[in-house]
Amino acid sequence: MAAHNATHAASVTSRHAEPGTEGARDREIRVEQRHLNRVYRRLEEKIHEAEYLMDDAAKGGQVGTPGALAERDAQVFRAGVHLNRLNNEFEDFLFGRIDLLLGKDGKRGPDGAYTSVEPADDAVRTDAAGEPHADIAETLHIGRLGVLDAEYTPLVIDWRAPAAAPFYRATPVAPGRVVRRRVIRSKGRKVLSVEDDLLRPELTASLDGEPLSIIGDGALMAALGRARGHTMRDIVSSIQAEQDLVIRAPANSVTEVEGGPGTGKTAVALHRAAYLLYQDRRRYAGGILIVSPTPLLVAYTEGVLPSLGEEGQVAIRALGSLSEAAEPSERGGAGGGSGAPAYDEPAVARVKGSIRMAKVLRKAARGALTLPGPAPLTRADEDGDGDGDGDGQLSFDGLGAEGQRAGGPPDHLRVVAFGARIELDAQKLRQIRQAVLSGTAPVNLMRPRARRLLLDALWSASGGPRRYQDPELAAEAREAFDEDIATETEFTDFLTAWWPELTPRRVLAAMADEKRLARWSGAGGGGRGRVLTQREVRLVARSLRRLAPDGSGPLSVHDVALLDELHTLLGTPARPRRREADPLDQLTGLEELSTYADRFASRPSQAERLERLRDEGRTDYAHVIVDEAQDLTPMQWRMVGRRGRQATWTVVGDPAQSSWSDPDEAAAARDEALGTRPRRRFQLTVNYRNPAEVAELAARVLALAMPGTVPPTAVRSTGLTPRFVVLGDDPGAVLRAEVRRLLAEVDGTVGVVVAMERRAQARVWLAELTGDDTDAGADVGVGVGVGGAGEPRGRVVVLGSLEAKGLEYDATVVVSPAEIADESPAGLRVLYVALTRATQQLTVLSGERDDPDAAGVPDLLRD
Numbered sequence: 001m002a003a004h005n006a007t008h009a010a011s012v013t014s015r016h017a018e019p020g021t022e023g024a025r026d027r028e029i030r031v032e033q034r035h036l037n038r039v040y041r042r043l044e045e046k047i048h049e050a051e052y053l054m055d056d057a058a059k060g061g062q063v064g065t066p067g068a069l070a071e072r073d074a075q076v077f078r079a080g081v082h083l084n085r086l087n088n089e090f091e092d093f094l095f096g097r098i099d100l101l102l103g104k105d106g107k108r109g110p111d112g113a114y115t116s117v118e119p120a121d122d123a124v125r126t127d128a129a130g131e132p133h134a135d136i137a138e139t140l141h142i143g144r145l146g147v148l149d150a151e152y153t154p155l156v157i158d159w160r161a162p163a164a165a166p167f168y169r170a171t172p173v174a175p176g177r178v179v180r181r182r183v184i185r186s187k188g189r190k191v192l193s194v195e196d197d198l199l200r201p202e203l204t205a206s207l208d209g210e211p212l213s214i215i216g217d218g219a220l221m222a223a224l225g226r227a228r229g230h231t232m233r234d235i236v237s238s239i240q241a242e243q244d245l246v247i248r249a250p251a252n253s254v255t256e257v258e259g260g261p262g263t264g265k266t267a268v269a270l271h272r273a274a275y276l277l278y279q280d281r282r283r284y285a286g287g288i289l290i291v292s293p294t295p296l297l298v299a300y301t302e303g304v305l306p307s308l309g310e311e312g313q314v315a316i317r318a319l320g321s322l323s324e325a326a327e328p329s330e331r332g333g334a335g336g337g338s339g340a341p342a343y344d345e346p347a348v349a350r351v352k353g354s355i356r357m358a359k360v361l362r363k364a365a366r367g368a369l370t371l372p373g374p375a376p377l378t379r380a381d382e383d384g385d386g387d388g389d390g391d392g393q394l395s396f397d398g399l400g401a402e403g404q405r406a407g408g409p410p411d412h413l414r415v416v417a418f419g420a421r422i423e424l425d426a427q428k429l430r431q432i433r434q435a436v437l438s439g440t441a442p443v444n445l446m447r448p449r450a451r452r453l454l455l456d457a458l459w460s461a462s463g464g465p466r467r468y469q470d471p472e473l474a475a476e477a478r479e480a481f482d483e484d485i486a487t488e489t490e491f492t493d494f495l496t497a498w499w500p501e502l503t504p505r506r507v508l509a510a511m512a513d514e515k516r517l518a519r520w521s522g523a524g525g526g527g528r529g530r531v532l533t534q535r536e537v538r539l540v541a542r543s544l545r546r547l548a549p550d551g552s553g554p555l556s557v558h559d560v561a562l563l564d565e566l567h568t569l570l571g572t573p574a575r576p577r578r579r580e581a582d583p584l585d586q587l588t589g590l591e592e593l594s595t596y597a598d599r600f601a602s603r604p605s606q607a608e609r610l611e612r613l614r615d616e617g618r619t620d621y622a623h624v625i626v627d628e629a630q631d632l633t634p635m636q637w638r639m640v641g642r643r644g645r646q647a648t649w650t651v652v653g654d655p656a657q658s659s660w661s662d663p664d665e666a667a668a669a670r671d672e673a674l675g676t677r678p679r680r681r682f683q684l685t686v687n688y689r690n691p692a693e694v695a696e697l698a699a700r701v702l703a704l705a706m707p708g709t710v711p712p713t714a715v716r717s718t719g720l721t722p723r724f725v726v727l728g729d730d731p732g733a734v735l736r737a738e739v740r741r742l743l744a745e746v747d748g749t750v751g752v753v754v755a756m757e758r759r760a761q762a763r764v765w766l767a768e769l770t771g772d773d774t775d776a777g778a779d780v781g782v783g784v785g786v787g788g789a790g791e792p793r794g795r796v797v798v799l800g801s802l803e804a805k806g807l808e809y810d811a812t813v814v815v816s817p818a819e820i821a822d823e824s825p826a827g828l829r830v831l832y833v834a835l836t837r838a839t840q841q842l843t844v845l846s847g848e849r850d851d852p853d854a855a856g857v858p859d860l861l862r863d
């Protein structure tokens with residue numbers, strides 16, 4: 001067995017020899033290299049084993065008893081998963097090591113490591129001169145996956161295993177058994193460097209008879225100082241104690257995490273997903289949803305889970321892509337567009353996000369049954385061309401001619417049954433509709449009830465009930481009557497037009513009509529009970545004019561929550577399943593002849609399964625993680641809440657960064673979504689992103705935005721105070737010069753944050769640096785101006801203030817704080833977000849509106 005996990009006997013008295021010298025460093029790197037070599041040799045053995053198993057299983061899969069085949073099936077699956085994971089080339093596969101004192105009770109866990117957190121009473125001895133000494137009893141290496149040697153001794157402990165927790169939790173104040181914590185940086189199979197933290201500086205410790213070396217100043221600072229790219233890195237080698245508590249918190253009920261900018265909330269949320277999967281893979285595989293505010297943040301963070309070995313297990317979705325109701329509908333016409341490229345101004349967003357919209361939509365979903373053309377989809381339209389050519393022209397043999405002429409639903413039903421004419425007039429039809437709508441079922445699912453009530457009414461009108469005294473005879477006659485009428489195309493066509501199948505997009509588009517929306521929001525009567533004011537009605541209706549009548553067209557992120565609500569209110573009628581016709585199938589049951597190996601080969605990958613779940617409109621996730629939770633509007637909370645009715649939750653956010661103007665309304669909707677589940681609250685207090693100089697400036701805005709809120713403590717300082725520059729007469733040139741200067745100063749990215757309304761202009765100003773040729777007049781949608789690879793293209797990003805959420809850049813230029821602050825009632829908090837994006841340097845550019853002083857410091861940022 002390897003020495004790395006052995007109990008070391010020798011005792012040593014000297015303190016750390018040659019601490020931090022090159023000789024000691026090289027020696028320690030060689031030590032770790034030897035261990036890494038062993039790990040890779042073992043991984044290669046495992047890969048060969050897995051390949052052999054797969055091969056063997058494929059050959060043997062066609063014979064054997066059902067039990068043996070099922071067992072073989074399971075083996076193959078396990079081997080496949082293992083092989084897949086081992087084949088992933090991880091950078092920093094092995095990244096940590098802890099050297100520990102003997103555990104209190106000497107017990108070991110299933111992974112071979114001592115389980116006790118506290119050291120044994122005799123782990124530390126005192127020499128004659130009163131100096132404490134200790135022997136390192138156990139050394140554990142920590143990595144992205146657990147690796148055991150042939151004797152089941154851990155070569156690497158999975159970072160999520162209980163035995164790895166001391167690597168993250170130990171502090172000099174509460175070191176437990178940890179004497180030395182080491183972060184190992186490697187690339188591929190080569191160890192590049194080691195950085196140590198000494199957690200028991202009071203001890204003289206020895207390992208295998210040698211003094212314990214301490215190299216470097218700790219890994220955290222090294223990690224924080226590195227240049228940023230366009231994707232987030234995992235923090236697995238330097239998770240801090242307060243973060244680790246959140247990551248490993250038990251997943252029952254709701255885990256709420258608050259913390260200021262840069263405290264690692266997003267990082268913690270992602271690592272928590274990986275931890276939960278490790279903890280209980282069966283429960284969580286494919287069933288964790290991470291909700292992010294913007295597609296930019298999704299793109300920024302989606303590489304983290306694969307780097308933690310969790311590819312395809314977790315769905316990360318932007319709020320604008322969460323609802324299938326926003327997908328271009330199969331039958332609802334072309335040009336639907338997915339995602340959320342349109343932008344709603346704050347005043348519009350405020351109304352669309354408000355909980356009051358739930359009431360409006362309830363009315364809209366019902367009111368839309370009487371919409372005029374272009375008509376709803378009907379059977380005549382099931383050719384899928386979506387042109388509605390059958391609608392409005394349905395001929396009911398004189399049925400409802402008036403309604404048809406007006407382009408609305410028929411208001412008149414006339415049928416011939418048992419040789420007699422029977423009619424239902426507009427008033428009767430209205431009554432029936434109201435009776436149906438008094439139910440609570442989704443509107444599209446009410447059609448069967450509507451059909452039944454129509455038949456009841458026709459039966460009554462035919463005089464049927466009066467004609468038969470004998471109940472049995474009456475029942476028989478009624479059955480025959482129903483069958484007669486219900487099979488008439490006149491009747492079925494009438495029903496399709498009178499109770500059309502509505503799509504969420506079509507109903508949303510119908511809200512672009514101001515008068516109609518006023519009716520649906522009770523604003524027509526100018527008084528009591530109205531849900532939206534006339535002004536709000538106008539704002540919403542105007543914003544929806546970008547949609548075609550069938551609802552195709554660009555959506556804003558706020559529209560998506562409305563569509564999702566409508567989807568719930570309308571429901572999807574069950575359709576008969578289409579089955580690929582294969583006559584042999586039914587005759588012989590041939591599909592049973594496929595082998596287990598065949599079925600394994602055609603087994604969908606995790607990613608495919610996840611995609612399929614999404615296509616099926618999965619709404620029952622086992623765990624939902626909400627990032628930037630402070631920004632969800634009440635309507636978005638309802639949408640997210642529907643995806644986690646039975647779930648446990650992790651909710652991370654920072655109220656001080658909220659761009660939503662009515663926090664109380666959002667809090668109520670959040671409570672509704674999370675239900676009465678008990679909550680566990682955590683607070684993160686250290687800012688790992690911003691240097692102290694940047695954090696100090698941002699704190700001035702925080703004091704204005706949320707007086708009394710304590711900002712997180714910045715963990716490092718760069719000595720570079722923020723720069724202030726006045727935009728002057730040629731703002732484009734000033735901005736370009738500043739961006740060029742910063743590109744020369746930092747190795748990584750430069751983010752330029754402007755007011756939402758200024759995005760197009762800023763893109764033009766910076767086109768020569770970003771390689772973006774969008775013209776100024778265009779609606780820039782999600783507005784990223786990232787060019788291709790190379791210098792400086794690909795390093796400069798232009799963002800609207802609301803898009804900067806969650807992102808970070810080596811250097812940030814914030815253009816006109818006043819413009820950003822004035823854009824919405826939550827503008828100061830949005831400005832706070834903009835000012836907290838930089839990891840190295842910050843420049844603030846001021847226009848006239850900022851009222852800069854002689855040093856160029858804008859009014860809002862002065863002391």
Ligand SMILES: Nc1ncnc2c1ncn2[C@@H]1O[C@H](COP(=O)(O)OP(=O)(O)OP(=O)(O)O)[C@@H](O)[C@H]1O
Nearest residue numbers: 235238239240261262263264265266267688689806
């Ligand atoms: N323990 C850590 N070790 C190394 N880097 C860390 C650690 N914790 C956080 N960071 C880094 O700090 C930066 C900020 O982290 P993150 O984006 O998760 O913070 P946040 O709280 O979500 O910020 P915001 O509220 O502004 O979105 C990231 O670059 C992250 O990698």
